[in-house]
Amino acid sequence: MTDRNKLIEKFRVSPGKKFDLADHDPDWSGDKDVAVEKRKEYAKESLTLDVSELAEAQEMLYADNSWSLLVIFQAMDAAGKDSTIKHVMSGINPQGCQVYSFKHPSAEELDHDFLWRCNRALPERGRIGIFNRSYYEEVLIVRVHPELIGAQRIPGVQPGEALKKEFWEHRYEDINSFERHLTRNGTTIVKFFLNISKKEQRKRFLKRIDEPEKHWKFAASDLHERNYWDDYMRAYEDCLSATSTEHAPWYVIPADHKWVTRAAVAAILNQTIRGLGLKWPQISPAQAAEIAKAREELKGE
Template sequence: MKGIDSSEFLAREGEKVRLHERSTLIDPLYESRDDYQEALTAHVEELSSLQEVFYASNSYSVLLIFQAMDAAGKDSVIRHVMSGINPQGCQVYSFKHPSMAELDHDFLWRTNCALPERGRIGIFNRSYYEEVLIVRVHPAILSGQKIPEDLLNGGDVWEKRYRSINDLERHLYANGTRIIKFFLHLSRDEQRRRFLRRIDKPDKNWKIFRADIEERRHWDSYMSAYEECLSATSTKRAPWFIVPADDKKNTRLIVSRIILDTFRALDVSYPEVSEERQKELLELRRILETDG
């Protein structure tokens, strides 16, 4: 497998992101299907080992956020990359349309309730970023969010939401949560091909709806919203990675490598055993050895 430099996909803090300058398809990072499988397996196995120490240390938490257009492969990436993770240490949430109860709170409330505990990995399949993406493309949604009119009339709703998001992520980082954000960058043509496959394959029919096709009409608006969002909210402490998504195998290898780099950088270890605990363990050994 070719080397992966995760910095190639980073949206740097302060950068004005222009998605048309970012490729949705790069040369394969693998020589063959077997080479791909071997590389991904190695990533998954190392991540599993690192997660065991991470879980035992019970100090940091990690939040992975996945955003993308429909059919970009979010579910597939999560399933393949996180396949070796102990389910006890991983929590996956998929955020759909807010419920009536959720609309009675601020836009960050429902995701805040799902943040990972120390020692655990939280995965957000879509997230609070929907509030500056789909809501920006369809601003009529704001009218159903029970926000006072005087707060909507200033023309700076999105800037305020970016600021709230950055403040939240700064707070989480300061309290031990490491945040990695992935935008799976899919081309419009590839989305069309994947939608057609969903229609042609009976076992995929359940994954496509008329609303998916309707949203394609807003593609340019979504790209503009993503550019503004990525530019405003990619920071050193909570970076966005723009991952080419037209080749699912490449996508999985890139995402798994970025996650690995994050875990390798964490200062975690198994809890130290005190002298008193060592004595207790020796006593337990003695009991077991004489238990016939």
């Protein structure tokens, strides 16, 4: 195993083991014995290479037309989901990639089960689908604010009952079964938790407030949710412990340094697609004969 692969495994949440955020430093940026400028340069070169290789891998994914790739991003506000998607996917053909951002559910979505709205947005074979937030909100924000369960009108479930352990176990079970079903039918899944520290989030919020061109990014609700930081961290620990599986792993990516986040995500996505064993389609003898005939006709013009 190369150092690069060891690094990727460092971020992966082991299935069946209790996940502890204390074991994952949001400020991690590599070997401290190496000058930070050298680490930044290595990350930049790695990102450039992976972005280029992702473009080729996406083309093969499309040509092979047997797998689709679902990429899920979850994080606290200001962790860098949007910018990571922008930079890592910068070389991707837009025709083969779709991004969905899931906000507060609509009335129509609340009339269905909690997986429905995401199920509708799944990528077709040969395409990459990116979820900026996802059905995992149902075991994160709803875990922190159980009163939201009332809007879902689940028979026999009252808002207070959402605090029961069995409720969340059932949701984890539903999510794991859903992802197993997708994988068995040709959708490979990779999930990223961008792990930002509370200190760094404060810094980024202040930047949004102090710089007029960033005011549009700030919402008072973001600051309100910051008051529930510890509750969210416990919800993430339980969620990642219960739903990181061999077929749909979670990766906890240090997010205090954006150059680390982007390089790590790009490397993992490349490894994931390359691991699918994709091949360029083989043409039939009849197609080969048609190609040869077309060549001769074009040369004869």
